[in-house]
Amino acid sequence: MPRRVYDAQDLAIGMTERFKDRSWEYQEDLPFAWPGYMQNVGDSLAVAYASDKWKPKNKRGKREIELYKHLAESRNRALVVPGLLRDEYKPNRLWPTKGPLVSLENVPMPEHYAVLGLFEEINLQLYTKGTNFEPRFSRKKDDGIVCVKVRHGMLGGSYLRWSELHEDNEDQPFIFVYTHSAGPCIIVVGEELDVHKDGIIG
Numbered sequence: 001m002p003r004r005v006y007d008a009q010d011l012a013i014g015m016t017e018r019f020k021d022r023s024w025e026y027q028e029d030l031p032f033a034w035p036g037y038m039q040n041v042g043d044s045l046a047v048a049y050a051s052d053k054w055k056p057k058n059k060r061g062k063r064e065i066e067l068y069k070h071l072a073e074s075r076n077r078a079l080v081v082p083g084l085l086r087d088e089y090k091p092n093r094l095w096p097t098k099g100p101l102v103s104l105e106n107v108p109m110p111e112h113y114a115v116l117g118l119f120e121e122i123n124l125q126l127y128t129k130g131t132n133f134e135p136r137f138s139r140k141k142d143d144g145i146v147c148v149k150v151r152h153g154m155l156g157g158s159y160l161r162w163s164e165l166h167e168d169n170e171d172q173p174f175i176f177v178y179t180h181s182a183g184p185c186i187i188v189v190g191e192e193l194d195v196h197k198d199g200i201i202g
Helices: 009-020
Strands: 037-051 066-071 077-080 101-103 114-126 145-148 154-160 172-179 183-189 194-196 199-201
Touching (some): 009 114, 009 154, 009 194, 037 183, 066 114, 066 199, 114 172, 172 194
Antiparallel strands (some): 037 066, 114 154, 172 183, 194 199
């Protein structure tokens, strides 16, 4: 578990209100602990999710859910919990991955986060060449492209609070896939990635 966990309640409320274009309506306690390390397996190309953002309540007090898909507009790196990726038709078979392990122990991780929606799927371009220390993408157009689904997955968003390490650093938005039972399993981070009123951008 990361040693640096910070109070992100105000940041999470701000992200929620900006993303959904309305005042926040409920709060969830953090149902999990951040993993101590994850593997950078490649890049995120697209993330699909279902959300009630921008939707007014109907007569029964419910909001309509709509499916959205964010296509990466810049490089978004994908970190996954080791052992997460498996063959759809052979669940006991681990999908081969390359890439370095990334420690989260000294990364300022949030205690609070914005619930962005129900997770549908993520399209990844996996490293298929090189080594774990120096991974590379294949030159073949479709090599390493996979679609990943997580049962009961949710999509959240928050900030890596680099300013806690040095006052000149800027906090970095990120999105992540989690389940209430298993916790975070995929983190997507990019230099231009952000969560705005228009949705997920970058």
